[in-house]
Amino acid sequence: MQGYRRGAKGKRWLRTASLFPLMVGIVFLLAAAARCGSTLWARQRAQVRLTQAMPTPAALQEPVVTPTPVAMRQSTTPPPTATPQPTTTTPTPTVEAAPPPTLTPMFAPTAGLTPDPLPARPPAAAISAEVMATSLNVRAGPGTTFRRLGGLSLGQQVAVLARNPEGTWLLVCCVDGQQGWVSAEYVKLSQPMEAIAEATVIPSAPPAVPVRIVIPDLGIDAPVEEVGWRVEEVRGELRSTWEMASFAAGHHSNSALPGQPGNVVISGHHNIEGKVFKNISLAWDEETAELQEDGITKRSHVLDGYTITLYDAAGRTFRYIIEGMYNMPDRDVSEEQRRYNARFIAPTSEPLLTLVTCWPYTNNTHRIVVVARLAEEQR
Numbered sequence: 001m002q003g004y005r006r007g008a009k010g011k012r013w014l015r016t017a018s019l020f021p022l023m024v025g026i027v028f029l030l031a032a033a034a035r036c037g038s039t040l041w042a043r044q045r046a047q048v049r050l051t052q053a054m055p056t057p058a059a060l061q062e063p064v065v066t067p068t069p070v071a072m073r074q075s076t077t078p079p080p081t082a083t084p085q086p087t088t089t090t091p092t093p094t095v096e097a098a099p100p101p102t103l104t105p106m107f108a109p110t111a112g113l114t115p116d117p118l119p120a121r122p123p124a125a126a127i128s129a130e131v132m133a134t135s136l137n138v139r140a141g142p143g144t145t146f147r148r149l150g151g152l153s154l155g156q157q158v159a160v161l162a163r164n165p166e167g168t169w170l171l172v173c174c175v176d177g178q179q180g181w182v183s184a185e186y187v188k189l190s191q192p193m194e195a196i197a198e199a200t201v202i203p204s205a206p207p208a209v210p211v212r213i214v215i216p217d218l219g220i221d222a223p224v225e226e227v228g229w230r231v232e233e234v235r236g237e238l239r240s241t242w243e244m245a246s247f248a249a250g251h252h253s254n255s256a257l258p259g260q261p262g263n264v265v266i267s268g269h270h271n272i273e274g275k276v277f278k279n280i281s282l283a284w285d286e287e288t289a290e291l292q293e294d295g296i297t298k299r300s301h302v303l304d305g306y307t308i309t310l311y312d313a314a315g316r317t318f319r320y321i322i323e324g325m326y327n328m329p330d331r332d333v334s335e336e337q338r339r340y341n342a343r344f345i346a347p348t349s350e351p352l353l354t355l356v357t358c359w360p361y362t363n364n365t366h367r368i369v370v371v372a373r374l375a376e377e378q379r
Contacts, residue, residue: 126190126191127159127160127189127190127191127195127196128157128159128160128189128190129157129158129159129170129172129182129187129188129189129190130155130156130157130187130188130190131152131153131154131155131156131157131158131182131186131187132154132186132187132188133154133186134153134154135151135152135153135154136151136152136153136182136183136186136187137150137151137182137183138150138151138152138172138175138180138181138182139180139181139182140180140203141181141202141203141204141205142164142168142169142171142181142202142203142205143169143181143205143208143313143314143315144313144314145205145206145208145312145313145314146181146203146205146206146314149175149176149178149180150176150180151175152175152182158172158173158174158175158182159172159173159174160172160189160196161173161179161199162196162197162198162199162200163184163196163197163198164181164198164199164202165198165202167184167196168183168184168185168315169181169182169183169184170182170183170184170187170196171199205315205316206314207257207258207259207260207312208257208258208312208313208314208316209224209226209251209257209312209313210224210251210257210258210264210266210311210312210313211223211224211311211312211313212224212310212311213249213266213308213309213310213311214308214309214311215280215306215307215308215309216307216309217303217306217307218279218280218283218303218306219279220276220277220279220280222248222249222268222274222276223247223248223249224245224248224249224250224251224310225245225248225249225250225251226250226251226253227242227243227244227245227250227251227252227253227267228242228243228253229241229242229243229252230243237335239335242267244267244268244269244273245267245268246269246273246274247273247274247276248268248274249266249267249276249277250266250267250268251264251265251266252265252266252267252345255345255347256347256351257312258310258312258316258318258353259312259316259318259351259374259378260351261349261350261351262347262348262349262350262351262352263345263346263347263348263350263352263354264310264352264353264354265345265354265356266353266354266355266356267355267356267357268355268356268357269357269358270357270358270359270361270364270368271358271361271362271364277355277357277368278361280303280355280357280368280370281357281358281359281360281361281368282361283302283303283325284300284302284325284327284359284360284368285302288300288301288302289327292326294340296328296329296337296340297326297327297328298326298327298328299324299325299326299327300324300325300326300327301324301325302325303322303325303370304322304323304324304325305321306321306322307319307320307321307322307375308320308321308322308355308372310353318374318375318378319374319375319378320352320353320372320373320374321372321373321375322370322371322372323371323372323373324370324371325368325369325370325371326344326368326369326370326371327359327366327367327368327369328341328366328367328369329365329366330358330365330366330367331364331365331366332365341367344356344369344371350373351373351374352371352372352373352374353371353373353374354369354370354371354372355369355370355372356368356369
């Protein structure tokens, strides 16, 4: 019986011993589970702390920018960003993200852009001109024949840049954003004319009508006006007759301009209304005149080599040298003869000047024609 008890105890011990490894495993599993739970709890607690410490995106405020000297209007709406961005889905911010916003400088130069040219400004010149007339034209060149660019008013001041050689016109700045020329006669300068530099480049004036004719050897100095023609009926026939200027020589409006290729035609009275070409008529020498091949026209060399000076509206002078003087009947002649006489006033390709008047001084039965050629140095 005692042996049986010992055998039963031994069997119980064996069963207990066989359960021991299982119990040890359970203990290890519980310990591992406790350790894992503790770690997870710690991580969750850390996450909570970080979440509490991190500012919510809605709580972000616009960065405070120090005001610049540029005046800006206050607005209750948030300022627009400098560069528009395409609409995208905003990711959830993390601790490592959300760097501070970078402000774009307001005056940062934009690469690749060329600034617009500034309008013309008057240089820092020491010489100025004050307008003394009610109004003053500003032109593209030194003369009244140049295109008008604009105007100046009484008392207006402009900077003087240069002058023409004669000192009669000034290059000024600026009118409507550009330089131009004004007459020196109608301005008051802050310094003497001699202090103004002469312009290095002066625009050439366009051709202009003649305004004065001078023949020193004949004592002729007369104004020149533009004249046209009229159509009149003579003995049942229509004739075109050139008009004559009074107290002035008349430039035929369809003839050439001084200095240009072509025939400049100027006519004048010899015994009435100013007698501007009287001395041309009186200069004819019948005794030395030569009859030409046509049997009608006579030529005299009495004026050969004389100089005729024409002044145009731009203030320029042109010298012509007389090459011949002609005389032909013009009253009570056929229409064919009149047309033949008109050959002297026909257009030419050469730079000629033709003067027309009547003869003799006490009558007007004949025409006197003087032909001159532009001086060689002016061609």
